[in-house]
Structure formats: structure tokens, C-alpha cells
Amino acid sequence: MTSRRVMGRAAALALAACRPFDQAQAGAGSPSALAAPLHAQLDAQYDQVIADLVRITETPAPPFKEAARAALFAQMLRDAGITDVTLDAEGNVLGLGPGREEGPVFVVSAHLDTVFPEGTPIKVTREGERLMAPGIGDDSLGLASLLVWARLLEANAITTRQPLLFVGTVGEEGAGDLRGVRYLFTKGAYAGRIGAFLSVDNADAGRIVNAGVGSRRYRLAFKGPGGHSYGAFGIVNPMGAMAEAVRGIHAIAVPTAPRTTYAATVVAGGTSVNAIPDLVTLDVDMRSGDPAALGQLEAAVLAAADAGVAAENAARSTVAGAITVEPQLIGDRPAGMTPGEHSLVTTALRASQAAGFAARLDQSSTDANIPMSLGVPALTIGTGAGGGRTHSLDEYLETGRQRFLAGLSVGLAIILDHTDAAPR
Amino acid sequence: MTSRRVMGRAAALALAACRPFDQAQAGAGSPSALAAPLHAQLDAQYDQVIADLVRITETPAPPFKEAARAALFAQMLRDAGITDVTLDAEGNVLGLGPGREEGPVFVVSAHLDTVFPEGTPIKVTREGERLMAPGIGDDSLGLASLLVWARLLEANAITTRQPLLFVGTVGEEGAGDLRGVRYLFTKGAYAGRIGAFLSVDNADAGRIVNAGVGSRRYRLAFKGPGGHSYGAFGIVNPMGAMAEAVRGIHAIAVPTAPRTTYAATVVAGGTSVNAIPDLVTLDVDMRSGDPAALGQLEAAVLAAADAGVAAENAARSTVAGAITVEPQLIGDRPAGMTPGEHSLVTTALRASQAAGFAARLDQSSTDANIPMSLGVPALTIGTGAGGGRTHSLDEYLETGRQRFLAGLSVGLAIILDHTDAAPR
Numbered sequence: 001m002t003s004r005r006v007m008g009r010a011a012a013l014a015l016a017a018c019r020p021f022d023q024a025q026a027g028a029g030s031p032s033a034l035a036a037p038l039h040a041q042l043d044a045q046y047d048q049v050i051a052d053l054v055r056i057t058e059t060p061a062p063p064f065k066e067a068a069r070a071a072l073f074a075q076m077l078r079d080a081g082i083t084d085v086t087l088d089a090e091g092n093v094l095g096l097g098p099g100r101e102e103g104p105v106f107v108v109s110a111h112l113d114t115v116f117p118e119g120t121p122i123k124v125t126r127e128g129e130r131l132m133a134p135g136i137g138d139d140s141l142g143l144a145s146l147l148v149w150a151r152l153l154e155a156n157a158i159t160t161r162q163p164l165l166f167v168g169t170v171g172e173e174g175a176g177d178l179r180g181v182r183y184l185f186t187k188g189a190y191a192g193r194i195g196a197f198l199s200v201d202n203a204d205a206g207r208i209v210n211a212g213v214g215s216r217r218y219r220l221a222f223k224g225p226g227g228h229s230y231g232a233f234g235i236v237n238p239m240g241a242m243a244e245a246v247r248g249i250h251a252i253a254v255p256t257a258p259r260t261t262y263a264a265t266v267v268a269g270g271t272s273v274n275a276i277p278d279l280v281t282l283d284v285d286m287r288s289g290d291p292a293a294l295g296q297l298e299a300a301v302l303a304a305a306d307a308g309v310a311a312e313n314a315a316r317s318t319v320a321g322a323i324t325v326e327p328q329l330i331g332d333r334p335a336g337m338t339p340g341e342h343s344l345v346t347t348a349l350r351a352s353q354a355a356g357f358a359a360r361l362d363q364s365s366t367d368a369n370i371p372m373s374l375g376v377p378a379l380t381i382g383t384g385a386g387g388g389r390t391h392s393l394d395e396y397l398e399t400g401r402q403r404f405l406a407g408l409s410v411g412l413a414i415i416l417d418h419t420d421a422a423p424r
Numbered sequence: 425m426t427s428r429r430v431m432g433r434a435a436a437l438a439l440a441a442c443r444p445f446d447q448a449q450a451g452a453g454s455p456s457a458l459a460a461p462l463h464a465q466l467d468a469q470y471d472q473v474i475a476d477l478v479r480i481t482e483t484p485a486p487p488f489k490e491a492a493r494a495a496l497f498a499q500m501l502r503d504a505g506i507t508d509v510t511l512d513a514e515g516n517v518l519g520l521g522p523g524r525e526e527g528p529v530f531v532v533s534a535h536l537d538t539v540f541p542e543g544t545p546i547k548v549t550r551e552g553e554r555l556m557a558p559g560i561g562d563d564s565l566g567l568a569s570l571l572v573w574a575r576l577l578e579a580n581a582i583t584t585r586q587p588l589l590f591v592g593t594v595g596e597e598g599a600g601d602l603r604g605v606r607y608l609f610t611k612g613a614y615a616g617r618i619g620a621f622l623s624v625d626n627a628d629a630g631r632i633v634n635a636g637v638g639s640r641r642y643r644l645a646f647k648g649p650g651g652h653s654y655g656a657f658g659i660v661n662p663m664g665a666m667a668e669a670v671r672g673i674h675a676i677a678v679p680t681a682p683r684t685t686y687a688a689t690v691v692a693g694g695t696s697v698n699a700i701p702d703l704v705t706l707d708v709d710m711r712s713g714d715p716a717a718l719g720q721l722e723a724a725v726l727a728a729a730d731a732g733v734a735a736e737n738a739a740r741s742t743v744a745g746a747i748t749v750e751p752q753l754i755g756d757r758p759a760g761m762t763p764g765e766h767s768l769v770t771t772a773l774r775a776s777q778a779a780g781f782a783a784r785l786d787q788s789s790t791d792a793n794i795p796m797s798l799g800v801p802a803l804t805i806g807t808g809a810g811g812g813r814t815h816s817l818d819e820y821l822e823t824g825r826q827r828f829l830a831g832l833s834v835g836l837a838i839i840l841d842h843t844d845a846a847p848r
Contacts, residue, residue, distance in 0.1 A: 174698060213654065217697050229709040230637065230789070233685035240674050242691075246667035250739065261657035265701060266694030267666075273641050273707045273755060274598065276687050283697045285653040315674065331697060365654070 030402040031356030033413035038152065042405055042412070045148050049408065050131070050399060052076065052147055054124045057133045057140040062120070066091055066112040066170045073112060073143055073168045080147050081154030082166060090183035093168035094190075097153070097160065099419070104195025105163040106419055108149070108411070109367060110142025111172035111180070111201060115391050129400040137387040137397045142200035143168055145383040149412045153421075160419030162195060172201070172367050177331050181367040185374060196344055196378065197371040198414060203384030203397055205407035206357030208348045210379055211258070212369035214335025215287040216298045219328045220245065220305050222269075224312075225321030226278030234317050238269065238280040241305075241312040241323045248304025249284060254297055258289035258363070262297060283330070289363050291335045291373075302327055333365055336372025344377050344418060351413040352381075355406040383411050454826040455780030457837035462576065466829055466836070469572050473832065474555070474823060476500065476571055478548045481557045481564040486544070490515055490536040490594045497536060497567055497592045504571050505578030506590060514607035517592035518614075521577070521584065523843070528619025529587040530843055532573070532835070533791060534566025535596035535604065535625060539815050553824040561811040561821045566624035567592055569807040573836045577845075584843030586619060596625070596791050601755050605791040609798060620768055620802065621795040622838060627808030627821055629831035630781035632772045634803055635682070636793035638759025639711040640722045643752045644669065644729050646693075648736075649745030650702030658741050662693065662704040665729075665736040665747045672728030673708060678721060682713035682787070686721060707754070713787050715759045715797075726751055757789050760796025768801045768842060775837040776805075779830040805838065807831050 032039040056076075061069035074093045077085045082095035093112070099105075114135035116122070124133040146166050153164075169180030181199075185191055202209075222238035222245070246264050254260040262284065269280030284301055288294040305325045312323045338345055340361060352359035364380060371378035385403030389395045398404065415421070456463040480500075485493035498517045501509045506519035517536070523529075538559035540546070548557040570590050577588075593604030605623075609615055626633075646662035646669075670688050678684040686708065693704030708725055712718040729749045736747045762769055764785060776783035788804065795802035809827035813819045822828065839845070 174696065215654075229687035229689055230683075230685050230711045233683070233687065237674070237688060239670050239688040239691060243667040243670035243674075243688075246663050247671065250661075250664050250667075259654075259657075261654050263653040263657065263700050264661060264663040264667075265653055265697050265699055267663060267691050267701075267704060268693075270690030270707065272598065273689050273709050275689055277689060277691075280691060283694065285697050287654045 031354065031406055033351040033355040033409040038156070039409060041152055041155065042148065042409060045151065046401055046405060049144050049148050052144040053131065053136065053140050056143050057124050057136045058122055060118070060120070060122055061113050062116060062118040063113055063173060063176055064171070065118060069112050070168060070170070076147050077150060077166060080150040082150055088183065088188045090180055090188070091170040092180045092184055092188070095150070095166040097164040099160050099163035101161055103162060104193055105165040105190055106160070107165045107167055107194050107197045108146060108415060109167040109169055109181070109197065109199050110146055111139045111367060112143070112168045112170055113173050113176055114138070115173045129398060130396045131399050132394070132396040134393050134395050136395055137203040137384060138390045138395065139201050141203055141384050141397060145200050145408055145411055148408060149415060152412065157424040158421045159424045160421055162419055164415070164419060165190065169367055178333055178367060178370055181370045185370050194371065194376055196418065197368060197376055198411070199367045199378070199380040200383050200411055201366050201380050202382035203387035204382040205355060205384060205410045206352055206359050207362050207382045208345065208352060208359060208379060209362050209364045209366060209368065210338045210340060210345050211289045211363035212336040212372040213287050213289050213363050213365045214291060214294050214369065215285065215331055215333040215365055216294060216329065217286070217331030218284050218301065219330045220282045220284065221326040221328065222280045222282070222309065222323060223326065224278055224323045227276045227320060229274045229276055232276055232320065235276060235320045236312050236316040236318055236323045237276050238323055239277065240315065241308040241325065242267065242280045242282050244311045245282065245305045245308030248307050249301050252297065252300045252304070255290070255293050258293065260288035260290065260293045260297060262286045262301065287365065289335050289337065294335055333369050334373030336369055338372055338377050338379060342377050344379055347417045348379055348381055348414050351410045354413070355410050381411055381414065383407050455778065455830055457775040457779040457833040462580070463833060465576055465579065466572065466832060469575065470825055470829060473568050473572050476568040477555065477560065477564050480567050481548050481560045482546055484542070484544070484546055485537050486540060486542040487537055487597060487600055488595070489542060493536050494592060494594070500571050501574065501590060504574040506574055512607065512612045514604055515594040516604045516608055519574070519590040521588040523584050523587040525585055527586060528617055529589045529614055530584070531589045531591055531618050531621045532570060532839060533591040533593055533605070533621065533623050534570055535563045535791060536567070536592045536594055537597050537600055538562070539597045553822060554820045555823050556818070556820040558817050558819050560819055561627040561808060562814045562819065563625050565627055565808050565821060569624050569832055569835055572832060573839060576836065581847060582845045584845055586843055588839070588843060589614065593791055602757055602791060602794055605794045609794050618795065618800055620842065621792060621800055622835070623791045623802070623804040624807050624835055625790050625804050626806035627811035628806040629779060629808060629834045630776055630783050631786050631806045632769065632776060632783060632803060633786050633788045633790060633792065634762045634764060634769050635713045635787035636760045636796040637711050637713050637787050637789045638715060638718050638793065639709065639755055639757040639789055640718060640753065641710065641755030642708050642725065643754045644706045644708065645750045645752065646704045646706070646733065646747060647750065648702055648747045651700045651744060653698045653700055656700055656744065659700065659744045660736050660740040660742055660747045661700050662747055663701065664739065665732040665749065666691065666704045666706050668735045669706065669729045669732030672731050673725055676721065676724045676728070679717050682717065684712035684714065684717045684721060686710045686725065711789065713759050713761065718759055757793045758797030760793055762796055762801050762803060766801050768803055771841045772803055772805055772838050775834045778837070779834050781834070805835055807835050
């Protein structure tokens with residue numbers, strides 16, 4: 001559908017559309033964060049949203065290979081009525097709607113990438129009210145949400161005070177290490193000009209993430225001379241250093257609030273059962289909502305690696321060479337928080353409650369980490385009414401009409417409120 | 425060349441050929457373990473041996489894929505005058521020469537397989553007196569040695585007291601785990617009918633291996649529930665059990681005589697930096713010339729694995745499941761020894777010395793481990809005059825004529841002596 005179709009009714013609807021969401025339940029039907037007339041328009045978009053979801057999901061976006069989905073999403077933004085759509089150098093899709101005022105932009109964002117490697121078969125299937133496919137909730141739903149909101153804003157000729165920037169980011173997942181949103185905030189055309197950031201990235205519209213869990217990830221490369229398992233018996237073995245390091249890491253005490261965690265996650269080394277290896281690598285994941293706690297944890301992990309090396313070099317012969325460790329930073333997501341009293345947070349909680357969700361604050365590691373760490377107000381919200389098995393091939397999304405639309409209403413209500421939306 | 429060509433001279437040469445090797449140096453030219461007339465025939469075979477070496481080496485024989493080289497070697501044995509050549513069910517090549525008496529056979533063996541995986545480019549190159557190619561010494565040289573000895577025995581119409589069985593074995597290297605020789609001694613047509621065993625398997629004719637180092641190799645699979653590195657923090661991690669196991673293994677005290685060794689050699693586990701793994705595997709190599717010491721070491725390693733599991737289950741939560749370990753035996757080479765006073769050993773030492781080598785006893789892990797462990801007299805000897813970089817792509821073999829032929833003379837002298845060789 002195009003925005004032109006409902007344009008004639010725009011003036012009449014616009015006033016109703018921009019009413020505060022906390023009066024929204026007064027409208028007919030199920031709870032919504034939107035006034036009844038606008039919710040009715042959202043309801044009319046249900047089939048289109050499902051069609052968009054399927055189309056986006058079935059366009060693969062493996063890590064570091066989001067180009068095909070980016071091209072699709074850019075075209076879909078144009079079809080939604082956004083005329084100024086571009087791709088930046090990192091691969092993010094940017095769609096700008098002008099504001100009534102110059103000044104910092106309000107970013108509404110979802111991520112393009114999935115965790116699924118190239119070649120993963122992706123076909124959306126339906127089972128009752130569930131749609132099933134890898135990535136359908138994480139984050140095809142976020143992208144489809146941006147599109148329907150853009151269509152409704154355009155259809156109702158709604159203007160926003162700040163310029164509104166719809167963004168599809170690359171590299172949110174895993175090794176992507178937030179590269180898209182990092183570029184947006186530090187190098188792209190809008191660096192330094194973003195006033196607030198709303199990330200749409202989960203299937204539960206009751207979950208408002210205002211705390212960004214930071215992470216530091218290392219690959220510890222333990223190196224040694226290696227040698228024949230029989231002939232060179234007695235020389236140092238990087239296995240020993242790695243094992244002592246794991247032991248040291250596992251003994252680190254961490255605070256429980258904010259939740260601070262670590263894990264030795266991936267290990268690899270050696271080529272043959274009859275050779276002392278010359279290299280063993282160990283990947284370590286560390287997370288905390290508190291940058292100071294994360295820094296202390298990181299120092300303790302690196303000290304454990306050094307202690308493992310020292311213990312191995314003291315325990316066995318270094319005549320053929322000693323063990324060393326080279327820590328490589330393979331992941332770096334800064335921690336941050338948007339205070340609970342910030343209007344973006346209170347607005348989100350009220351919108352979620354108005355739509356009938358058990359609204360609650362949570363912490364996670366999402367695109368919002370970057371603005372949070374830079375002191376830019378930011379949230380990550382859900383837009384669905386549930387789903388599960390995220391990051392697995394069994395991922396699913398609940399799409400029962402009423403609750404699904406209630407979930408979709410929350411984000412649009414936040415946008416309307418935060419931007420002092422008004423009819424053109 | 426065919427054996428027929430020199431057949432006419434056979435009667436005259438045969439007596440000289442069978443003279444004891446310790447009088448051999450009296451002949452013209454460089455030291456040899458053979459009487460001068462037979463050494464002169466060996467010398468005449470030099471170019472053929474080099475040609476055989478190149479042909480065998482350039483016929484790939486990756487682990488578990490020795491069929492092409494086996495077919496070639498079978499044909500070459502037939503060309504050498506052995507009429508009864510067969511392949512057994514395991515893939516070994518067997519070439520039988522009848523003895524003057526019925527009874528146990530004397531096996532002279534080399535192995536067909538290399539350590540190099542399928543697809544490894546193998547082309548023999550020359551640099552002065554060195555021939556270079558992966559596997560050229562280990563064990564193309566052994567196979568080529570068997571061929572020239574067979575040709576000379578046939579050419580001189582020499583009969584042996586025992587039936588003489590030339591064997592090309594499969595699976596000597598690494599994961600092959602001696603499968604060829606194991607089949608020969610325990611399941612094949614000659615099981616229970618082998619009186620002595622001579623393995624030809626290194627490029628140093630001064631090295632007489634009369635002690636078989638036994639090995640036991642395990643893959644220890646540490647399993648646990650796995651989970652999200654952040655969400656599931658606090659649950660048991662198989663990394664912890666593996667690390668404690670390595671630590672326990674590295675603390676095991678072993679005897680120095682006979683040399684007894686262990687090594688944690690290959691480790692693998694985990695799929696993503698943000699997931700606690702559900703599986704970590706650790707390969708452990710254990711070796712000793714003493715079966716009792718090897719058994720004690722094995723028990724200590726398995727106990728260390730169990731202790732690692734217990735420590736991890738005690739240290740973290742098992743609410744999602746506990747850590748277990750499944751030890752899988754992936755290598756089993758029995759230890760054994762042929763006493764230094766056995767005639768096979770003293771004969772080998774004298775032959776090596778007669779050829780001008782610094783003859784010495786050594787221990788290793790070779791095809792001879794199996795007969796040694798069964799109480800069958802067995803040796804592994806070298807036939808070359810040096811080489812190096814075995815098991816690497818840079819492997820080379822010294823082929824300077826006089827020393828190379830001296831090296832080749834040793835094994836034939838042992839055969840002649842051990843079988844009471846006589847003219848037909």
C-alpha cells in the first residue's frame with residue numbers, strides 16, 4: 001500500500017492520532033498505546049506488516065554480509081514515503097524525515113544482521129498464530145515495525161519537532177561488535193548530531209532496556225615451542241598455561257549488582273595427538289552494566305593469563321623456548337545507562353502499560369549500548385507480543401492479531417510523544 | 425630389471441653370497457654387511473633402487489588410503505620374482521617365498537602409509553646427494569629395500585630355512601594405530617604362525633630398535649549443559665573440568681627409566697564467544713616402554729579427568745545439568761621388548777657394525793610393537809645412511825652411493841643370517 005491512499009483523511013485523523021497514548025485505551029477494541037483512529041489504521045496494516053516480515057526475513061543477512069537486506073530495506077523505506085534514503089560507508093541504511101526544527105535528530109533503529117551464517121536455509125513457515133524462521137523476531141520484526149510507523153506518519157501528514165532518522169544498522173550481533181551503530185555515532189554524517197536513540201530489537205513490548213551491559217572479549221593466544229610428545233617430554237606446554245588461566249579466571253569474584261559475568265567460551269589448539277602444541281587459544285567473554293566493574297574484571301582476567309604463563313614456565317623446561325600469551329581484544333561493547341527518570345524511559349513505560357503489557361526495565365547488550373556510553377539518551381524496546389528460541393533455527397514469533405498490533409503500537413506512541421508530533 | 429638376467433651366475437655366486445657378514449669387509453670397496461660378490465650385485469641395483477624409491481614415494485598413501493600404493497607395491501613384488509603376492513582384508517600386501525622347512529614364517533616388513541593427508545603435493549626433487557619428498561624415508565625407503573632384497577635372493581636362487589614373508593603394512597602412522605600389523609598377527613592368514621618379525625622403518629642403519637614404546641591415547645570429552653555466557657553465568661563449564669584435568673595430568677610423576685611420558689596435545693570446544701560450551705575435548709598421549717608404568721600412568725590420567733569433573737561440579741551450579749567426562753581410547757600401542765641377547769638383536773648389531781655404522785639399540789613406537797607385545801622376536805631396523813625432517817614436507821634422504829648401499833646391505837645380511845640362507 002502507498003501512503004497516498006489514506007492521505008485524504010489525514011487532516012481529520014492527525015489530531016486524533018497525536019493524542020496522548022494514556023487515553024488510548026478509551027478507543028474501541030483491545031488495548032493500544034495509540035488513540036483509536038490511529039490504531040484502526042495500524043490494524044488495517046496488519047497484512048502488510050506480516051508480508052513485510054516474511055520478505056525481510058527471507059532476504060538473508062549473515063554477519064558482515066547485510067548488503068542484500070540493506071538494499072531491500074532502503075527500497076521499502078522509500079516505498080513507505082521516506083524520500084531521503086541513503087546507505088553510509090559502513091552499510092547502514094538511513095532514512096531521514098525532516099523536523100519542524102533544526103537540531104539533533106531522533107534515531108529510530110533496528111538491526112539488519114542476523115546471527116545465521118551464509119547458506120542457512122531461511123523460509124518462513126506458519127503454525128497457527130506463530131510464524132517461524134531464523135531471525136524473524138531478531139530483528140526482522142524491528143525493521144518491519146519501522147516501516148509501518150513510517151507509513152502511518154506519512155499517511156497522516158504528521159510532523160515531528162526533531163528530524164526523525166530511521167536507521168537499519170549492520171553488525172549488531174556477535175562479532176559485528178556494534179560496528180554499524182558505532183559508525184553512526186562516531187564517524188557518520190550524523191555523528192555528534194543525535195539527540196536520542198530508540199532501538200527496536202525484541203519481540204516483547206513489555207521489555208524496556210534502559211541499561212546497556214558492556215562487554216570485553218579477548219582471544220588469549222598461548223604460544224610455546226611445541227615438540228614431539230615423546231621426544232620433547234618435559235618442555236613447557238601452552239595447554240598448561242591455558243589450564244592455569246582458566247582456573248584463575250574461574251576463581252575471580254564479581255559483583256552481583258550490577259550483574260557482572262565472565263566465561264571461558266571457545267578453546268582450540270594442537271594438530272596431532274603425538275605433538276605438544278605450539279599454540280592454544282582461549283576466548284573469554286566478560287560483561288557488566290558497570291564500566292568500573294568490567295574494567296576490574298578485565299584486569300583480573302589478563303592477570304590470570306599472565307599467572308598461567310608464569311606457572312607453566314616455572315613448572316617445566318623452557319630450554320626449547322618459553323610460553324608467552326598474546327591477548328587480542330575481539331569484542332568491545334561499552335556499558336551505559338539511561339536513567340529511569342529520563343522522559344524517554346517514563347514515556348516508554350507508560351506506552352507499554354497503555355498497550356496492556358507488564359512494562360518493566362531490563363538490561364541487555366544492544367545497539368543502544370553505544371549512545372548510552374556516550375551519554376546520549378537511548379532505549380531498546382520490543383514491539384511484538386512474544387516469541388522465542390532467538391538465535392536458533394527454531395526461532396518463532398507470535399502474530400496473533402490483537403496482541404501483535406498492541407505490541408506494534410508502543411513504539412509509535414513513544415515516537416509521537418518524544419517528538420511532539422503534530423499534524424502538518 | 426628381472427631376476428632372470430643374472431640367473432645364470434646364481435650357482436657360483438650363491439655360496440659367496442651366503443658367507444657370514446662379519447667377514448664381508450674383506451671385500452673390495454666400502455664397508456658392507458655382505459660378502460663382496462653379493463655387495464657388487466647390490467651396487468649394480470643402485471639406479472633401480474632410486475627409481476623404485478621415486479615411484480613409490482610419488483604414489484600417495486595418505487592415512488587409511490593406502491590402496492594405490494599397495495597395488496603398486498604388490499606389482500613391484502611380483503616383478504621382483506615373488507610369485508605368491510596377495511592383499512589381506514586389512515589392506516596389507518603379502519609376498520611369500522617358500523622355505524626349506526614348514527613352520528613359522530619370518531616376516532620382513534615396511535609400512536605403506538605416510539602421515540601426509542590426501543592432496544598433499546608429492547614430487548621427489550634432488551639437491552646434490554639428497555632426495556627430497558614427503559615420506560621418502562618414512563617409509564618408501566623400507567619398501568624399496570624389501571624389493572631389492574627380494575630381487576637379489578631370487579637372482580641368486582637363495583633359499584631360506586623358514587618361509588620368508590615380505591609385507592607392506594597399512595596404518596603404521598598416528599591414527600592408523602598399527603592396524604595393519606595388528607591384523608597380520610591377530611586375524612590374518614599367518615596369525616599364530618609368525619616366528620620372527622623384522623620391520624624396516626628408518627633411514628639410519630645404525631639404529632636397531634629392540635624396545636617398543638607402548639602408547640595409550642585418549643580423547644576426553646567433557647560435557648555439560650552449556651548456556652548463554654551472560655544469562656547462564658554461574659553454571660558449570662566443561663572448560664573448568666578440562667582445565668583441572670590438565671592441571672592434574674601435569675602433576676603426575678613418571679619414571680625416567682624406562683622413559684615414560686604424557687602430553688595434553690589437542691583441545692577443542694565451544695562455538696561462540698558468547699556461549700558457555702556444552703562440550704570440550706582434550707586429547708592425551710601417554711607412552712612408556714614398560715607396560716606396568718603405562719598402566720599406572722593411564723589410571724592417573726583418567727583419575728585426573730574424574731577429579732576435574734568433580735571439582736567443577738563442586739565449584740559452580742549444576743542446576744542446568746552437571747559436567748561429565750567420557751574417555752574414548754583413540755590409540756593403543758602395546759609396549760614390548762626383544763631381549764638384547766636374542767640372536768636377532770646380536771645379528772643386527774653385528775651386521776650394522778660390519779657395514780661401518782655406529783650400531784646402537786634404541787626404543788621407539790613402530791610396527792614391531794605388536795609382535796614384541798606378543799612375545800614374538802621382533803626388531804625395527806634402518807636401511808639408509810641418514811635423512812631427516814621426517815613427518816614434515818621438507819623430509820629428505822641421503823643417497824650418496826657408498827653409504828646408501830652400505831645401509832641397504834644391513835637388512836639383507838640379517839635376513840641371510842636369520843634364515844640360514846643357502847643356495848638352492
